[in-house]
Amino acid sequence: MKTILKLTVITALLLSFTYVNAAETLNGAGATFPYPVYSAWAYDYSKIAGVQLNYQSIGSGGGVKQISARTVDFGASDAPLETAALLKDKLLQFPAVIGGVVPVVNIENIKTGQLKLDSDTLCKIFLGDIKYWDDAQIVKMNNGIKLSHSDITVVYRSDGSGTTAIFTDYLNATCPAWKEKVGSGKAVQFPVGIGGKGNEGVANYVQRTANSIGYVEFAYAKQNKLNHTQLKNAAGNFIEPSFESFEDAAATGDFDPKKDFYLWLTNAPGKDSWPIAGATFILLAKEKADTNKKVVKFFDWAFKNGDNKAKELVYVPLPALLKDKVRAYWKEKGIY
Amino acid sequence: MPLQYKKNPADVVFLTTTAIAAFSVIIFIIGIFYILVYESSPAIGRFGLKFLTSTEWNPVKESFGALTNIYGTILTTVLSLLIAIPVAIGIAIFVTEISPNFLKAPIGAAIELLAAIPSIIYGMWGLFTLSPIMSKYVEPFLKEITAGIPFVNILFKGTPMGIDILTASVILSIMIIPFTASIARDSFNLTPSIVKESAYAIGATRWEVVKNIVIPFSKLGVFGGIVLSLGRAIGETMAVAFVLGNNHRITTSLLDAAATITVTLANEFAEADNDIYLSSLFYLALVLFVMSFITLAIAKIFLIKAERKYSR
Numbered sequence: 001m002k003t004i005l006k007l008t009v010i011t012a013l014l015l016s017f018t019y020v021n022a023a024e025t026l027n028g029a030g031a032t033f034p035y036p037v038y039s040a041w042a043y044d045y046s047k048i049a050g051v052q053l054n055y056q057s058i059g060s061g062g063g064v065k066q067i068s069a070r071t072v073d074f075g076a077s078d079a080p081l082e083t084a085a086l087l088k089d090k091l092l093q094f095p096a097v098i099g100g101v102v103p104v105v106n107i108e109n110i111k112t113g114q115l116k117l118d119s120d121t122l123c124k125i126f127l128g129d130i131k132y133w134d135d136a137q138i139v140k141m142n143n144g145i146k147l148s149h150s151d152i153t154v155v156y157r158s159d160g161s162g163t164t165a166i167f168t169d170y171l172n173a174t175c176p177a178w179k180e181k182v183g184s185g186k187a188v189q190f191p192v193g194i195g196g197k198g199n200e201g202v203a204n205y206v207q208r209t210a211n212s213i214g215y216v217e218f219a220y221a222k223q224n225k226l227n228h229t230q231l232k233n234a235a236g237n238f239i240e241p242s243f244e245s246f247e248d249a250a251a252t253g254d255f256d257p258k259k260d261f262y263l264w265l266t267n268a269p270g271k272d273s274w275p276i277a278g279a280t281f282i283l284l285a286k287e288k289a290d291t292n293k294k295v296v297k298f299f300d301w302a303f304k305n306g307d308n309k310a311k312e313l314v315y316v317p318l319p320a321l322l323k324d325k326v327r328a329y330w331k332e333k334g335i336y
Numbered sequence: 337m338p339l340q341y342k343k344n345p346a347d348v349v350f351l352t353t354t355a356i357a358a359f360s361v362i363i364f365i366i367g368i369f370y371i372l373v374y375e376s377s378p379a380i381g382r383f384g385l386k387f388l389t390s391t392e393w394n395p396v397k398e399s400f401g402a403l404t405n406i407y408g409t410i411l412t413t414v415l416s417l418l419i420a421i422p423v424a425i426g427i428a429i430f431v432t433e434i435s436p437n438f439l440k441a442p443i444g445a446a447i448e449l450l451a452a453i454p455s456i457i458y459g460m461w462g463l464f465t466l467s468p469i470m471s472k473y474v475e476p477f478l479k480e481i482t483a484g485i486p487f488v489n490i491l492f493k494g495t496p497m498g499i500d501i502l503t504a505s506v507i508l509s510i511m512i513i514p515f516t517a518s519i520a521r522d523s524f525n526l527t528p529s530i531v532k533e534s535a536y537a538i539g540a541t542r543w544e545v546v547k548n549i550v551i552p553f554s555k556l557g558v559f560g561g562i563v564l565s566l567g568r569a570i571g572e573t574m575a576v577a578f579v580l581g582n583n584h585r586i587t588t589s590l591l592d593a594a595a596t597i598t599v600t601l602a603n604e605f606a607e608a609d610n611d612i613y614l615s616s617l618f619y620l621a622l623v624l625f626v627m628s629f630i631t632l633a634i635a636k637i638f639l640i641k642a643e644r645k646y647s648r
Contacts, residue, residue: 059606151495158582158599160395160607183396186607194499194581194593197603201578204463208471209497 026295029056030063030076033162033217034097034280037315038076041302044309051298060162061186067091067283073291075283078162079186080262090286092333093260094326095279096299098250098316100218100265101167102241102276104226106206107133109146111227113240116141118232119267119275123175125213126154127182128192133211155205155214158195160187166278167215170266174275215276218246219314235271242274246316249273255322257329279318284335292335300327300336369625376619378612387619393584393600395608400616402623404584408594409624411501412576413569415590416508421562424513428520428558429546444521451514459578462507467579470506471498475591478502493589502590504580508572512565519564523557524550556642563635570628573598597624 028038035057042053058066060077067075068089076096086093103122105115117125121137124130130137133147157164168184182188196202199220206214206226213229218241221228230238239245252270255261265277282299284292303326307317318326330336373380379387383400390401431443475496482488527550535545551558581593582603597620608614 061607061609064609153495153497158577159603162607185396186609187395187604189392189394189396189584194497195583196499197577197582201463205497205499208468 024050025052025054026074026291026298027054027056027072028063028074028076028282028295029058029066029072030283031060031078031162031280032057033078033099034076034315037097037306037310037313040309040313041298041306044305045298045301049298049301051294053298059160060165061160064283067285070285070288073285073288074295076280077283078278078280079165080264080279080281081260081283082262083260086260086283092284092286092292092335093262093281094299094329095255095261095318095322096282096302097310098246098265098277098279098318100241100246100249100274100277100316101163101170101215102218102221102228102274103213103215103231104203104206104221104228105213106209106227107211108148112225113228113230114145115229116232116238117229119170119174122231123171123178125152126156126171126190126192127177128154129177150211153209153212154190154193155202155209155212156190156193156195157199157202157215158197161198162186162278162280163199163215163217164188166264166266166276169264169278170276173264173267218316222314231275233271233273233275234267234269235273237271239272239274243311243316245272245274246277247319249275249277250279250316250322251319253277255279255325257325257332261326261329277316286333289335292333296330296335300330303327372618372622372625376615376622379615379619382612383616383619387616388623391584391586393595395604395613398610398612400613400619402597402620404586405595405597405600405620406623406627407586408501408580409570409596409598409627411594412505412508412580412596413566415501415505416512416569417562417566419505419509420512420565421516423509424516424561424565425520425558427513427517428524429550431521432524433542433546433550444518447514447517447521450510451518455511455572455575458507458511458575462503462575463578466507467498467503469498470503471496475500475502479591490588491590494591496591499579499581499593500589500591501580501587501594504576504594505590507575507579508569511572511575512568515565515568516558516561519561520554520558523554523561526557527553556639559635559639559642563632563639566631566635567628570624570631571598573602577602597621597627 035055038053038055042055046052060079063075063077064081066072068091081091081093103117107115118141121130121141124137131152132149133152134149139147165184165186168182168188171178172184182191194205196205196214199216202214202216203220203224203226206212216226228241230240233239248270249265249268252273253263253265253268255263261281263279265279267275268277284295303318303323310317327336379400383390387400387402388406389403391403392399392401393404427447431440435443475498479492479496482492531549532545535549576596577599580596580599582595582599583593584595587594601617601621605617608617
């Protein structure tokens with residue numbers, strides 16, 4: 001009994017200390033994709049500013065729901081909200097960091113970046129219209145590469161995800177048949193293939209299954225050394241996924257502060273742009289000016305000091321021009 | 337006239353606390369049921385009972401049906417029970433009747449440990465270890481030996497990828513073995529040793545003793561253990577989510593990906609951002625709730641019937 005009493009007192013003391021420490025805490029929730037970079041930024045920021053960031057990566061849909069219910073200080077979503085939706089829930093929105101999606105393949109004797117695809121072939125593969133790797137359309141694009149007559153296995157994300165939203169938005173925008181048959185969203189009914197849970201599930205299935213193709217986040221493909229493809233972009237050039245091609249997409253994409261930066265960064269017009277990129281967004285509650293200022297201060301700090309950290313973690317920082325646009329947006333809304 | 341006595345206050349406290357504990361279960365169940373119905377009412381209003389027979393699961397077109405999920409849930413549950421029950425009973429027979437004494441404790445502990453492993457670990461193990469083994473060795477083998485047999489070969493059509501109903505069922509069966517095994521072991525142990533000894537005395541073999549005395553004597557307990565496993569298998573989520581491929585289609589091959597209700601809920605809940613989508617997920621949860629209720633009720637009826645027969 002005495003030990004229990006002692007333990008209770010000690011725990012109570014410990015808890016009260018953490019309470020004092022946690023006095024300055026920002027609570028955020030949402031997208032899983034930017035979680036590593038937000039937490040890395042938050043760690044550095046807490047050391048200099050003494051403000052803790054408590055970010056729950058519960059998924060983009062959850063982030064929108066939580067900020068709409070005002071249970072968190074900011075929400076995060078990979079899918080931007082349109083102005084009408086923002087007005088309805090009285091929200092503000094700005095981009096925080098850029099990511100992208102890359103098709104990854106597992107074909108014998110094909111090295112990373114060797115296979116060239118365009119939106120039409122990618123669309124037909126994921127629709128199940130192109131069934132074999134030696135399909136005339138693929139062969140035509142890949143002169144000099146030997147492709148065997150083997151079944152294509154398609155791998156997709158089984159759980160709802162921003163990755164799927166960006167990928168299907170790209171197919172939707174470039175391929176009428178896809179738009180008509182499947183559509184875009186965080187979870188869609190894929191006509192063919194098998195679903196892996198999370199980026200790691202897709203990566204694992206692709207690595208294990210011969211002659212397969214899937215899609216994962218750029219960071220994930222790079223860290224796990226998956227074989228990516230080249231893609232033909234809107235300007236008609238074949239592009240490899242890289243920091244530069246993502247930055248180019250972000251720079252040429254038309255982020256409009258008047259539309260609260262609503263933009264799917266797919267099929268960007270730049271001549272070196274990777275076609276399947278996307279920004280991840282932060283959502284703020286309009287009426288909470290004081291907490292918004294604190295959140296904005298954190299992201300402002302991150303924009304100034306966090307680029308290297310972001311790159312270390314294979315995220316693409318916002319281009320300087322876009323950062324200035326975001327700052328102007330903050331100023332206009334009176335939170336900067 | 338009944339005997340008058342003063343109620344002991346400790347007794348009253350004891351009575352009320354236990355009664356509260358017991359009734360709280362009923363309140364929880366009713367509360368959960370109410371919330372499920374309340375949250376799913378938009379989907380019920382829109383899809384009605386057609387939800388149960390529709391195979392479409394399309395968030396983009398906001399058209400939802402549960403049949404593929406129900407099908408996957410039932411198929412994986414039945415398959416895993418088929419695999420698990422013989423193994424579990426085998427374990428129980430070995431531990432109680434055959435194994436030397438010094439082996440009983442370690443095997444018993446190992447079984448209970450199997451039950452203590454979190455399901456997410458089974459899932460990861462299934463994805464990284466079991467599923468390559470299934471796709472490289474087990475499934476091609478099954479394909480080969482069933483190739484010539486009509487109807488059976490339909491079950492093993494397609495490319496063996498290790499991410500399918502069969503692999504999921506194998507993992508599920510490993511997860512539910514400890515439940516059936518340890519309860520079967522306990523009920524086997526309850527067989528009066530005097531009966532067994534008499535059987536041995538009149539010259540019965542070990543197999544005959546197990547078959548004619550131990551198993552009939554403890555049928556009820558074993559069945560109870562199976563029901564417990566059934567409940568676990570229907571509701572298991574994470575272990576299955578990693579190896580089932582979440583495919584909303586009805587397939588006849590065990591080497592195809594499928595979806596179960598719980599896996600769909602786990603995969604899609606966080607990102608379901610429009611109301612009808614979320615409501616459909618709640619509807620799906622309601623279907624699972626009713627399904628488990630019905631299966632457990634049927635099992636209970638069987639148990640009661642068997643009990644009556646037995647006591648006669």
